[in-house]
Each structure stands twice: as structure tokens, then as C-alpha cells.
Amino acid sequence: MREPVKKFFPHPVLTLVLWGVWLLLHDTVAPGHLVLGFILAFSISLLTSGFWEEKVCIRAPLILLRFLGIVLWDILVANVTVAKLILGRSGKLKPGFFYVELDIQTPVGISILANTISLTPGTVSCDLTEDRTRLLVHALHVEDIPAMVKQIKERYEAPLKEVFTEC
Amino acid sequence: MLEWILSALIVIGAFFTLVGSIGLYKLPDFFMRLHGPTKATTLGVGAILIASVLYFSFTTSDISLHEVLITLFLFITAPISAHLMAKAALHIRLKRVGRTREPADN
Numbered sequence: 252m253r254e255p256v257k258k259f260f261p262h263p264v265l266t267l268v269l270w271g272v273w274l275l276l277h278d279t280v281a282p283g284h285l286v287l288g289f290i291l292a293f294s295i296s297l298l299t300s301g302f303w304e305e306k307v308c309i310r311a312p313l314i315l316l317r318f319l320g321i322v323l324w325d326i327l328v329a330n331v332t333v334a335k336l337i338l339g340r341s342g343k344l345k346p347g348f349f350y351v352e353l354d355i356q357t358p359v360g361i362s363i364l365a366n367t368i369s370l371t372p373g374t375v376s377c378d379l380t381e382d383r384t385r386l387l388v389h390a391l392h393v394e395d396i397p398a399m400v401k402q403i404k405e406r407y408e409a410p411l412k413e414v415f416t417e418c
Numbered sequence: 419m420l421e422w423i424l425s426a427l428i429v430i431g432a433f434f435t436l437v438g439s440i441g442l443y444k445l446p447d448f449f450m451r452l453h454g455p456t457k458a459t460t461l462g463v464g465a466i467l468i469a470s471v472l473y474f475s476f477t478t479s480d481i482s483l484h485e486v487l488i489t490l491f492l493f494i495t496a497p498i499s500a501h502l503m504a505k506a507a508l509h510i511r512l513k514r515v516g517r518t519r520e521p522a523d524n
Contacts, residue, residue, distance in 0.1 A: 275487045278480065330434055330461035337441040337454065346450050347519035369497030372457040375449070376497070377504035387521060389504065391445075391453045396519070 259293070261300035264309060266292045311414055318410040325371050325406070333372035336392050344392045348377070350385045351400050355408055360415035361386070367407050374403075420476055424469045431465030438462060447514045448507050456500040459492055 260266055273288035274280060309315060336344060351368075355361060361383060365376040368388055378387040393399050434457075441454025467485040474482035 272487065272490075275483050278483055326460050326464075330457060333441075333453065333457050334434060334437045337437055337445070341445055341450075344445075344450070345517060345519070346447075346515060348521045349519070350521045365501060366494070366497040369456055369500050370460055370493060372460065373453065375452055375456060375500050375504055377449075377501065378508055387508075389449045389452070391450055393519075 259297065262296050262303055265303070266296045268292075269295055308416060309414055310416055314410050315414045318407070318414070321406060321410075322367055322371065329372040333391065336373075345394065346389065346391055347393045347396060348387060348389050349393070349396045349400060351388055351403055351408075353384055353386055353408070354404070355412040355415070356383070357415045357417055358383075360411050363415070364408055364411050367411075368403060374399075420472070424473055427465045427469035427472070431462045431469065433462075434465070435462035447518070448512050449504065449514055449518070452500055452504060456496050459496045463492060464489065 269292035270288050273291060274284060277284050277288075353361060353364075355364060361379065365379065365386060368374050368376040368386070373392065374388050374390050376386055377389050379385070380387075388403075390396075390399060438454045438457055438459070441457070442451050443454075445451045445454065467489055471482055471485045474480075
């Protein structure tokens with residue numbers, strides 16, 4: 252990226268997201284709001300850039316889209332599964348804690364992975380070890396822990412790792 | 419036709435939200451209870467919001483997209499609050515059901 256652009260847009264993704272949120276809040280694409288939203292998005296991301304030390308780079312947006320699709324589908328399927336688990340006999344459930352060894356290193360990637368784990372029903376991410384290498388996960392019902400870890404790593408971590416890399 | 423789709427979506431949403439609350443009530447320990455409400459917000463609220471988008475887009479002249487924001491905020495805040503509560507519960511060593519399997523190594 253050229254220098255002046257970098258200087259005024261330290262976090263282009265943040266600027267775009269803020270702009271989008273502003274327009275959605277007002278549910279309009281009227282020119283006035285386009286300009287006002289842009290001014291806000293521009294100045295907020297510039298003023299807060301000191302708090303965002305880490306640069307966020309999104310590589311391979313197509314993979315990100317595919318990932319979102321997978322997550323939405325999983326939420327749908329797993330909600331039904333969890334509904335059955337909750338309505339069934341709770342004495343039969345086998346809850347458990349387990350660690351997921353993380354290959355992904357960027358903080359943004361880790362937080363999105365943790366969010367995804369919590370959003371997909373049946374698992375909640377509980378804790379991240381201080382060295383950011385392992386994520387503690389609680390599962391409502393888990394028969395085969397290694398298989399579940401493998402599924403989390405393959406389905407969610409692998410695509411996230413490709414998308415969020417250090418700049 | 420539209421009314422049928424809307425009714426179906428609202429009933430589905432209400433059902434999953436209800437299941438979430440039932441889970442909150444009847445599951446035996448804190449960590450398991452946590453699963454109820456964090457889940458209800460995804461499909462339950464999701465279905466109701468889709469119904470809202472459809473209703474306002476078809477009955478008024480504008481496309482209603484406020485709901486996208488609600489979804490966005492919900493999907494960001496729900497897992498974070500669940501994570502914080504779980505972390506706090508771990509910290510004060512809250513009791514869990516005896517059959518809970520512990521992590522392989524601590």
C-alpha cells in the first residue's frame with residue numbers, strides 16, 4: 252500500500268465496517284448519510300488506530316465466505332441436535348472439557364475461532380491459555396473427544412488460518 | 419403465502435428460544451446451562467429476524483435491513499458473554515456434575 256493511503260486509512264477493514272454499520276443503522280444510502288457515515292468511519296478509525304496495534308489482513312475472501320456458509324449450516328444442523336439433547340433425558344448427557352491445540356496465531360483469528368465454537372451449539376469456548384496455544388472448550392454432550400477436536404480443527408480452524416494471516 | 423412463511427419462521431424461532439430457556443432451567447450444572455441461552459440466540463432469534471426482514475420488506479416500500487445489525491451484534495456479544503461467564507466460573511471452581519470429563523492435562 253502507498254504511504255499516504257496507509258497513513259489516513261490505518262485500518263481499511265475497520266473503516267469499511269463502520270461505514271457499513273452506519274448505513275445499516277439508518278437503513279438508507281442517501282448521499283447525506285453516505286458522506287456523514289464516511290466522515291465518521293474515517294475519523295473513528297484514524298483516532299482509535301492507537302488501540303489497534305495489530306494489523307488485520309483478510310486474505311482469500313472467498314474462503315471466508317465459504318467458511319461463513321459452513322458455520323451457518325452447522326448452526327442450523329446443530330441447533331436441532333442440541334434441542335433434542337435438551338428435551339431428552341439430561342441424565343444421559345456426557346458433558347466434558349477438552350483442550351484444542353491451536354495452530355492459528357493471530358489474535359483476530361483466535362477470537363473468531365472461539366466465537367465460532369461458542370455459536371455452534373453443543374460447545375462453548377471457556378478459556379484460552381496465557382501463551383495462546385490452547386483453547387479450553389466445554390461440550391454439552393461428547394462421545395468421542397479426539398473426533399470432536401479434529402472436526403473443530405478441520406472445519407473451522409483450517410479456513411480461518413488461511414484467511415487471517417499476519418501482514 | 420407470505421403469512422404462512424412468516425408464521426412458520428416465528429413458530430420455529432419461538433420454539434428454539436423456548437428450548438434454550440428449558441435448557442437453562444433443567445440442565446444440572448452451570449457449564450451445561452450455559453449452552454441453553456447461547457444457542458437459543460442463534461437459530462431462535464435468527465428465524466424471528468428473518469421473519470421481520472421479510473415482513474417489513476414486503477409490506478412497506480423499503481427493504482428493511484436493521485435486522486442484519488441485530489444479528490451482527492448478537493453474534494458478537496452472545497459468545498463473548500458466554501466465554502466470560504465460563505471463565506469466571508472456572509476461576510471460582512464452580513461445581514460441575516460428577517460425570518463431566520476433565521481436560522487431559524492441566
